[in-house]
Amino acid sequence: MGTISQGRPDSGRRAMITAASYLLLLVLGGLQGMIGSFYYSNSPVPLVAIGLAVLIFATCLFAGWGMQTRGAGVLPAVGWIAASFILAMPRATGSVIITATSAGEWYLYGGALAAGVGAVIAIFAWSRPRAGRARLRSHLVGLISRWGDSPVVTECN
Numbered sequence: 001m002g003t004i005s006q007g008r009p010d011s012g013r014r015a016m017i018t019a020a021s022y023l024l025l026l027v028l029g030g031l032q033g034m035i036g037s038f039y040y041s042n043s044p045v046p047l048v049a050i051g052l053a054v055l056i057f058a059t060c061l062f063a064g065w066g067m068q069t070r071g072a073g074v075l076p077a078v079g080w081i082a083a084s085f086i087l088a089m090p091r092a093t094g095s096v097i098i099t100a101t102s103a104g105e106w107y108l109y110g111g112a113l114a115a116g117v118g119a120v121i122a123i124f125a126w127s128r129p130r131a132g133r134a135r136l137r138s139h140l141v142g143l144i145s146r147w148g149d150s151p152v153v154t155e156c157n
Contacts, residue, residue: 022075025063029079029115032056036080037087037097040107049107056080057114064122065144073122077115084108 036052056076064073088098088108098104125140 021067022071025072025075026079029059029076030083032059033080033083034087036107037084041103046103046106049103050110052107053110053114056111057118060115060118060122064126068126070123074119077119080115081112084111
């Protein structure tokens with residue numbers, strides 16, 4: 001019979017869990033891009049497309065916050081951009097999934113910008129602690145914690 005060790009998992013198991021988490025974040029971003037590519041033009045247009053862009057921004061931001069690593073905020077953005085831009089390319093038959101309408105442009109360009117900005121914020125705000133980043137991190141954590149308390153954040157310290 002074996003014994004159950006309590007405490008931290010060994011380094012091999014920990015690395016496997018981290019790799020699986022990164023893979024899931026990449027897949028999550030890809031799924032958001034794939035699903036969004038088909039639903040961006042739903043009514044009310046273009047609010048759904050803008051909402052999907054905000055969703056990928058929040059995914060990148062909260063992934064970086066949750067794992068406290070640089071890669072965690074970048075991987076959902078990479079998955080989203082890969083899925084969305086692959087689905088935006090015209091097919092040999094001439095069909096296009098993401099059309100050149102205002103909703104399509106809001107979804108594709110606004111989403112790419114939101115994914116990029118969310119990834120950059122996650123890189124600088126929630127990577128491993130270093131001098132100079134503590135103020136930005138505490139400010140962003142304060143904004144997130146106050147987000148549920150009031151509908152509009154009016155003061156930034």
